[in-house]
Amino acid sequence: MTRLGYAAGVRDAHLSMKQHPDFETAELITSGGVFHALQGTARAVRRKVELDLPSKHCYLEFEWRNSIEDEGHGAIHDHQLSESCWMEIGYSSGFLSTCIGGDIVVREIQCGAQGASECICVARFSHEWDDVSNDLKYLDPGYLSELATRRPTIPTESHPAPVSTSEETSAADSGRVLIGRSGTFDAVLQQVRRVGKTTATVLLLGESGVGKTALAMHIHESSERREMPFVEVNCAAIPESLLESELFGVEKGAFTGASASRSGRFEEAHGGTLFLDEIGLLPPAAQGKLLRVLQNQKYERLGSNRTQQADVRLIAATNNDLGTAVRAGSFRSDLFYRINVFPITVPPLRSRLGDLPLLIDHLVSTFCERYRRTPKGLTPNAYRAMLHYDWPGNIRELENVIERAVILADDGEALDVRHLFTSDAQFRGIGLHWLDERGKLVGRETNSTETSKEPLAPEATAWFEAAIQQPGHSLEQIEQAVVMATLRAYDGNLIKTAQHLGVTRAQIDYRIKKWGVDPKLLASS
Numbered sequence: 001m002t003r004l005g006y007a008a009g010v011r012d013a014h015l016s017m018k019q020h021p022d023f024e025t026a027e028l029i030t031s032g033g034v035f036h037a038l039q040g041t042a043r044a045v046r047r048k049v050e051l052d053l054p055s056k057h058c059y060l061e062f063e064w065r066n067s068i069e070d071e072g073h074g075a076i077h078d079h080q081l082s083e084s085c086w087m088e089i090g091y092s093s094g095f096l097s098t099c100i101g102g103d104i105v106v107r108e109i110q111c112g113a114q115g116a117s118e119c120i121c122v123a124r125f126s127h128e129w130d131d132v133s134n135d136l137k138y139l140d141p142g143y144l145s146e147l148a149t150r151r152p153t154i155p156t157e158s159h160p161a162p163v164s165t166s167e168e169t170s171a172a173d174s175g176r177v178l179i180g181r182s183g184t185f186d187a188v189l190q191q192v193r194r195v196g197k198t199t200a201t202v203l204l205l206g207e208s209g210v211g212k213t214a215l216a217m218h219i220h221e222s223s224e225r226r227e228m229p230f231v232e233v234n235c236a237a238i239p240e241s242l243l244e245s246e247l248f249g250v251e252k253g254a255f256t257g258a259s260a261s262r263s264g265r266f267e268e269a270h271g272g273t274l275f276l277d278e279i280g281l282l283p284p285a286a287q288g289k290l291l292r293v294l295q296n297q298k299y300e301r302l303g304s305n306r307t308q309q310a311d312v313r314l315i316a317a318t319n320n321d322l323g324t325a326v327r328a329g330s331f332r333s334d335l336f337y338r339i340n341v342f343p344i345t346v347p348p349l350r351s352r353l354g355d356l357p358l359l360i361d362h363l364v365s366t367f368c369e370r371y372r373r374t375p376k377g378l379t380p381n382a383y384r385a386m387l388h389y390d391w392p393g394n395i396r397e398l399e400n401v402i403e404r405a406v407i408l409a410d411d412g413e414a415l416d417v418r419h420l421f422t423s424d425a426q427f428r429g430i431g432l433h434w435l436d437e438r439g440k441l442v443g444r445e446t447n448s449t450e451t452s453k454e455p456l457a458p459e460a461t462a463w464f465e466a467a468i469q470q471p472g473h474s475l476e477q478i479e480q481a482v483v484m485a486t487l488r489a490y491d492g493n494l495i496k497t498a499q500h501l502g503v504t505r506a507q508i509d510y511r512i513k514k515w516g517v518d519p520k521l522l523a524s525s
């Protein structure tokens, strides 16, 4: 229930931010936001608000009156519970973490389920509480799977052993992080936990930068082979002619340049895990050899007759659609079926934006520590820009963006949009402007991600060229013609027109008022 609430809170926070793009963080939380949104399940009353984002201080105290959860759970458990508003705790944690852009943990310090007239809650940054492992375990998918497998004979008072939270599993060495509480990401972690203990071949699918390497390491570390080597091969990074010797090793004199015998990655990974990244780009000859090893666990070094026994757990990853590659004949179908034993699709960052606050929080402190920088938090505008950006390069891009910003910002200065993004970055649905390095106001307003950045098609360009052959057209007249044509095409619908032209509704509104156009008259019916 806590997790369910958390997910709902994240979603509602995104909605609120969309509805009130001009609100500061504090306004978002207090005026609309959490107090308003909780009305359905409890009557929320604000008691105390202390919020200082740059120094990462948060103390919000609020009451819930007539909580549905108190009544429900309280009655079932005969009012023996210490706290019972699980969904509301989750909801406000998710909502506040998303609005504030940090890891906010909400605790119920008095609950109506014990007979009090109202519940009292306090929200603080996780680092401001003593030990939050107990709070966080309810947000951790590992705890859920443990609950599901726990035998009913265990008395309910006994506290389960603390389960590592997602945060602790971050693969710090690889620089890529496995952090997240969103449903989509949890689903991935659940699958990883499940398959990790086995020796099954795993196929990780997903765009580049989503953290496939970190997941592969995590699978290795949760397997019984964790003491043995983890060997990574990026199939795209090795020239085709060297790939086989790289994988299987080479005997001295096998070809010109093979001046010494050398083991391959299969040999290095013996007893451990071999991670083949970008397997979709494996050349056909290497595909055949790999298939043979997978079929009978045997291989030879290049130029050697001595057959060696392979003992590796294979994890493969690709951002190509292997099914299509098989149909196109560029990837062997028999190899595809061999490696497609346990496919896990890793979602792109833009489909798990609810995880951004935690990721940002983690990365900012990681890079501050690494570069010994002390920037003063993140501006609300910077945070909002990150929430409205599409992240085509996924987690890797997020890491790069934050690393760069931490280096660029002066100590004591808050990280702002200009530290994070260049002036041509595109954001979804918000009018976002900021000052660039030279103090110039920059920024884009787009309502649509579908607006193409490509130049116009030749026919369209030719049409415009013909139109301006006639003398005396001002830019505004041409603009008016384009806007009016678009409006007519959408029956006078301002929102669709704005989306089509990649501007805001307000910009269209402003223009047609200036031109004295009534959009209702443009509707065809």
Ligand SMILES: [Zn+2]
Pocket (backbone or CB within 6 Å): 067, 070, 083, 084, 085, 108, 110, 111, 112, 113, 119
């Ligand atoms: Zn309560």
